[in-house]
Amino acid sequence: MTVLANIAPPKLDRTRQSAPQVFEVLRELIVSVQLEPGTVLQRAELVEHFGISQTPIRDALLRLGEEQLVDIFPQHATVVSRIDLTAALQAHFLRLAIELEILTALCVLPEAKHGALMRRLNGGMAEQEAALNPLDIAKLALADQAFHEQLYAAANVGPLWALVRKQSGHVDRLRRLNLPVEGKPQAIVRDHRAIVEAIARKDAQAAQNALRQHLAGTLSFVDDIRQRFPDWIVANG
Missing domain, CATH: 1.20.120.530 (GntR ligand-binding domain-like)
Incomplete structure (x- = not known):
């Protein structure tokens, strides 16, 4: 079972850029403690879940990294961070x-x-x-x-x-x-x-x-x- 299996795919507003919306959804899932530290956020799964390309997914994950809500290991994985x-x-x-x-x-x-x-x-x-x-x-x-x-x-x-x-x-x-x-x-x-x-x-x-x-x-x-x-x-x- 994937980490997003029990979370309904959000309906993105097509009049807005996708990356900020994906960021907002993932940030809320992390801040509301629905995604635990150590949870691996796989790009392929996120692409399927949101129904968009990899580029906005990558950009959203980078923004989460800037807020230290995820740890990004290049060419390996993006993981929900622990609370600092x-x-x-x-x-x-x-x-x-x-x-x-x-x-x-x-x-x-x-x-x-x-x-x-x-x-x-x-x-x-x-x-x-x-x-x-x-x-x-x-x-x-x-x-x-x-x-x-x-x-x-x-x-x-x-x-x-x-x-x-x-x-x-x-x-x-x-x-x-x-x-x-x-x-x-x-x-x-x-x-x-x-x-x-x-x-x-x-x-x-x-x-x-x-x-x-x-x-x-x-x-x-x-x-x-x-x-x-x-x-x-x-x-x-």
Whole structure:
């Protein structure tokens, strides 16, 4: 059985280039921990699965290699990488630094923009809460990402979200491994609610404190994650 046998072939948008779409699909499969470290991504299989030529497959794999989500062994194999804790910590540092400043900016928005933001954030919170009952991990993960992306857009630094996402593959995998732990989904939504309420009050300090707690959640459980998934994490990370 091939590694993609149980994954439905995606319908590619023929109005867009194939390589970025293949990259997006494979990246999500890796970040959502559907493809485990050590999984061999064979070009011939990918060509058949996506129904395209080898060139966009090669380009997609090269982009995954740039994000260190795969290890490429020329003329041999492309393998899903293990989680690098150093890379995860660096991504966490970058994201925290940016988002702390974003929250400061959001708390001084003009009233009209602030009110519009609050309506969007509260709508997003409703989606997150709906994902808790019944619990839908995939839906919650998407809503989590959308919540933070909204903050970047509202602060008029949307392009920085793409930068953060590019650097966050390893820490995002840690989060997905930790997400099913009992109480973790509820904690994520609770943290988001605290951030939203602080923004509503225009209390930048409270918003930043809630963000620090939120982003530190996964990294504080690294030792536990390593014990549960010893083959997923680089030993000297």
